[in-house]
Amino acid sequence: MMLIRCPWCGPRAQAEFTYGGDASVRRPATDASEADWFAYVYLRDNPKGPHDELWLHSAGCRSWLEVRRDTRTHDVLACAPVLEPLDGDPAGAP
Amino acid sequence: MTQAFRLAAGGEIDRARPLGFAFDGAPLCGFAGDTLASALLANGVHLVARSFKYHRPRGIYGVGTEEPNALVQLATGARSEPNVRATTQELYDGLRAASQNRWPSLRFDFGALNDAFSRLIPAGFYYKTFMWPSTPRAWLRYEHAIRAMAGMGRAAHESDPDDYEHQHAHCDVLVIGGGAAGLAAARAAAQAGARVIVCEEQPRFGGSITDPDAAIDDAPVGAWIERARAELASSPRVTLLPRTTAFGFYDGVLVGALERVADHLAAPPPGFPRQRLWKIRARDVVLATGAHERGIAYAGNDRPGTLLAHAARTYVERYAVRPGTRAVVFTNNDSAYATALALHAAGVDVAAVIDPRSAPERDGPLASRAKDSGLAIEAASAIVSAHGRLRVSAVDVAPLAETRSRRIACDLVCVSGGFNPVVHLFSQARGTLRFDDALAAFVPDCLPLPITAVGAAAGRYGLADALAQGHAAGKEAAARTGHRSAADLPEPRSESRGMTTVHALWSVPSKGKCFVDLQNDVTADDIALAVREGYTSVEHLKRYTTLGMGTDQGKTSNVLGLALLAERLGVPIAAVGTTTFRPPYTPITLGAVPGRERGAHVAPTRHSAMHDWHARHGARFATAGLWLRPHSYPRPGESEDDAANREARNVRARVGVVDVSTLGKIELAGRDVATLLNRLYINTWDTLAVGRCRYGVMLRDDGIVMDDGTTSRLGPSHYLMTTTTVNAVKVMQQIDYLLQAVWPELDVYATSVTEQWSATAVSGPRARDVVAALVDIDVSHQAFPFLAAGTCNVRTAQGPIAARLFRISYSGELAYELHVAADRGRALWEAIITSGAPFGLMPYGTEAMSTLRIEKGHIVVGAEADGRTTADDLGLGKLVNPGKWCVGKPLLSRPGLTDPQRWQLVGLTALDGAMMPRAAKLVTDPDRAAPNPMEGHVTSWCYSPNLGQWIALALLAEGRARDGETLWAVSPLANARVRVLVGSPCFIDPDGKRLRA
């Protein structure tokens, strides 16, 4: 069970969070083209390695967070409130 | 009850506490402190099992978790447990154990015929045969026979009566293994002030010390261990967990450990669980898990009476048992000489120590000591084969280079082929291993996580090393977690140095079966066969031969198998590598894994505030999401269907009340709520006035309908949204997401108030009478028209209750929804029941509600909106405001979603007075041969008590254009077909006169 460091609540068990999918796809503007929306809704880089993704701290502060996580190891590399910059955690803390 | 093989003195057993037990029905006796295995050996019982495939007689082989053979069926009845290792099961008074995988008896087993035919059934034989005749049925028959032979013990028939619990724990330093290395680590970490947890799978701390005369800090080993344990036990920052196996290493440095709280007892004490599953979140881990001994492959190396050397010594020293009368020790390293010495000291006749090394005493002090004690050592020799059926009776020994052998009679063979450091958890934690040629073993190499392996687990078999490494690792682990002590604890010291080399002898060429994996009956020949056929990757070897796939997961066999594979391939062992170490390290009870969250608690159950009333009034419940909802309220003698029909009729004729508390409710406030709603729903919201409600439909990003419900404007910037019961959480998450991540500029705050409000719907032509009698506002059509929203007070027996009132109708009748604070829900309900009585009010359940909405043609998310339908499919296309954007709209115009041939919502009426079959499909020709093209399907159906016929809602290809057509609704499962007439989905009051009454 992963440990996600909620920027608000502190390090918490994965069970408190709900996965929200790829955060690297940026939601198009409302007036964007169908093609843009198609790419946003369907196409994924699906990287084998660091992956920026959304998690909701559903059993905590209800914040949507952006988490950088290595999909090979499940190591959580960084975490920030969504819309805030996702800086690498310098300590690389687990 | 003689315990003929029990030594008169010594050991850690309590001779003052004799315990009676039975094996295969024979009454026996042991002592407190025994395991089942040691007690059996004390009684001279070696034969305890039959092997998996060949049903070979098998005895106790090891002394702990490494045991491949001695698996028994423990206890009877509901507590019966298969495949229990006799070597780890503590003895308790009254223990009953039985042998497994034999018929009719352990000594005489028909299955042993397999052994006779073994040449026909080498590794993987089943892939090559049983293909005739080539029909699926034929294999089913073969399979039936194969399955009956396979398996080991039996699952109990009754439900497990015991309780299991979880325990989360957090620590700075987790020490796994409570041997010398682990205790040294724990002391050092605790001294530095770290929070420490120590798991030890055995009931006692101390691990395995090879050198019987060793001392630590000048004290005898036992005394030091006890002092260390006591010190740790008294420290408030230390948790000692004996009988606790760390079984798995998981993400985020979470270690799963299983504590056997009551397995050493016949049953758990009242209130206590049988086992406790720990989830330990550690910041740093010290692995001090020791090493497992392994065997050597020679013919007949599986005969009962063959033990690992370290196991044999442990039986002598810890359990005061003589595991035989005349022993042969076969070892390729120094450590088994301690066994020879221990046996000798215990009065066992040590016939010979067979050692492939040319000068064993060069390699270690123990061998010299054995020589000095007068033990016969046969250097440069090996056991070629062992004899005896139910117990070993002799071994043939030959010098390495020669074929001529000499027979030595014996009833005990103690083997050591070297040790495998217990690297399971290290490897699970993504640590890499390297093959150490001197030790002929895989040892820990590197690990990206804060985990240190020490002592025998790191290939340091000496006590001095174990203590030094453990101490240093404990100190460093504490330091890494920010704990440093001012006064340094002195490192515990010992002079005892363990063996540092193993002479790699893996197998002895000989005729007959040389077993590699004792549990799964994998022989050296099987490995040769696999290589010959090209199954040369370790993973193929494993799967083709089943090497290491038994309950012991190859603890004593894997490395031996790999070595033989490497030998065959002519490559170094390091090049073949290992198979993957997977959790659990030792098998864990299924019951312990979910703990209490199973059975009735497998998912939480939600109850509305009126639940007890419903239950008391005969409601039958059905689940909706996590909720329990009344399905119907059958009266005595009434069926559920009849009850639902009565309830539905009553709503149309008079009035009914239904508990709709489970609907999702979200309160929204702020300046921009209307903007948010405009973007969320397909329809328009900026025109909604205060005190009004509106129905809305939400789409997913892909344009498909996600949810529907009403939203009411309670105040200028205050709204209440309702969602379906099942999607309440999803919609709330979507709103949170959009507000936080997409439109943070919107001034909207939202919170779920599902739990705050109990909700009821009163519907039927007399609904106004009922509500008017209850509330303090004017509810006439003029004052409170259709889709009005407001507040009022409800008169109840307990006084007035503040309520929210809505004129919303799901049934199609005149209807009011009343919401009150959940702690007043029951009072509201009872008030409605009471004041409704004069008007003929009855409660109705979800089944009647469903009938009513089908009659009215209202869709349900989940049935009509099935995750594939668009709003237009459902006839709601006109709600889509073309002038504004909303979620899902950009992808709505894809050709597949606008295809004219899409299935559309229609109503169906069963013709010929027939009953609508359940979950029917729509076809034009029911007799057409398969595949019969389906034009649509029924989504919801019911007997309409108000129309007196069976009706349905359905999705039908180009359905709206097919009004008046007849089709067949067919259910091959029910062997039913009925002609149906296509029409509008709204069967009752199409112009909405009733709800606007």
Place this chain on the structure above:
Amino acid sequence: MPDLIVLSEASIATAWNVQGDLHRADFAAAATRCFGVALPETPNTVVRNVATAAFWLGPRSWLLLADASRHRDVLAEAGGVAFDVSASRVGYTIAGPQAATLLARHCPLDFDRQVFAPGTCAQSLFGQVNALFYRHIAADAFTLLVARSFDRGVIEHLRTSAAQFGYAAAASRPFVAD
């Protein structure tokens, strides 16, 4: 029995979910003016006075144990809102030296005193149910708040897990963050 666990219901008379942006000085001031306490900015903390307590729920969300209905307009002027959640949650107080051990059977939080200090709160899970935990200052006790519809399962789990320590049920008392 020194390990005895005492279980009691902690009743909630009134509770409001206040939301707003503390970075807006007017909101912070309005909240303080209305409730007599400053809404806590630090996660997992509680600010209290004799009349009320405000629990941090999220970066813009608090649970206030006081009636906020009168203050809605004042808050609204400062961009804040208040929702009535008085009946949403039920509370249980678990007291005794083993209270933390008991809760840790159902919750992955670290209940160590140095991590979860008296007078602070945290949201997490009780089994599969969202829960708010408060650690009392005065006694060796926690109060656990869960959504009302889950109460039966939660109390059953509490009782089963407490059985090995022995437990007593005490009378229901109003929830006070003391």
Place this chain on the structure above:
Amino acid sequence: MSPVRYSLVSLARHALSGHARWPLAWRSPAPKKHYDAVIVGGGGHGLATAYYLARQHGIRSVAVLEKGWLGGGNTGRNTTIVRSNYHLGSNALFYEFSLKLWEGLSRELNFNVMYSARGVLNLVHSPAEVDAAMRRGNAMRLNGIDAGFLSRDEIALRIPRLDCTPHARFPILGGLLQPRGGTVRHDAVAWGYARAADALGVDIIQQCEVTGMRIEGGAVAGVETTRGFISAPRVGIAVAGHSSQLAAMAGVALPIESHGLQAMVTEPVKPVLDTVVTSGAVHFYISQSDKGELVMGGDLDFHNSFAQRGNLPIIEHVTAACLTLFPSFGRLKLMRAWGGIVDMTMDGSPIIAKLPVAGLYMTGGWCYGGFKATPASGWLLAHTIAHDAPHALNAAFTLERFAEGRMIDEKGAGPYAWQH
């Protein structure tokens, strides 16, 4: 190559020589510089594709490139359930085609893949689930697929260990049974196809990872591998969890995410369960292997993953479901748990199609259920490669269907890969 036929007779004959003369099941040739077709991925799908290319279409200059060991991907780590109990037409007909191939596969390959038609029973626990199951069963029957609906009592008789008490948390209201559904020995599928393909001249090359795609003039020219460049005008991708990586090498983005799916086995016990049992409400499936272990699985891990290993929460969930349905399994012990990387598409259905680069084809997006598709997927991908056009049975499983809005969403879960 004239492989020794496997049979009881040959087993007996070889027993006489101590099994010392069995030939290699397949060769391990060095890769050639050129093949007419290269298949990436030595799982069941890749091997089956190669086999059918050689067998059905006479294309024998084929290499299967496998980065690890044959069958080491999901083929070697799945819960082995095969069935064709699908609702939507294109799925139903496709999986039924596969099931028919399974029925004759042991004979076709002369390798016992142990197709055990022991029945697959989907339990239902609420009236809405009964409806959905019956709707699916009716569709199956109309499509010519065997299906029956069992009542609670019939289920209790057939599977006495199930908790059929009416007041259970998830009461069993009935179940949809597909009698021809069952299990197949997973490893045997990889080995059987490999041996049969090898016998037809296909080169199976293990420890050979494809690291790049060479595209010339909009068409595939070959693949870069850890063992050098291999030219081929046609390249088929059959790499399950790594589909995105391979497609990306050719510049193609897929509507696929890779997720972890776990499976686990208990210790072996004497027969206790003769049918494959699944339950959607508690997200659980179970069968007993011929060796005696209960083989179980459940939900995805719910986050993208390439880790191929398990995690505790899902194991708790699976065992909770197991004991809720089968309370008498409580004292059995979990012996091993592992994980695989599944290629989840945005509608839960596969892609067996030409990709937008000439000469490039894929079978993928198998989600958690592609083992049962192995023969049909191989058969149809071979057809698609040989004809450069899909067969009617895979015509709907295109990559373009997402852009066109023609999703095949059996579960109705929408474009959220991990929710299918």
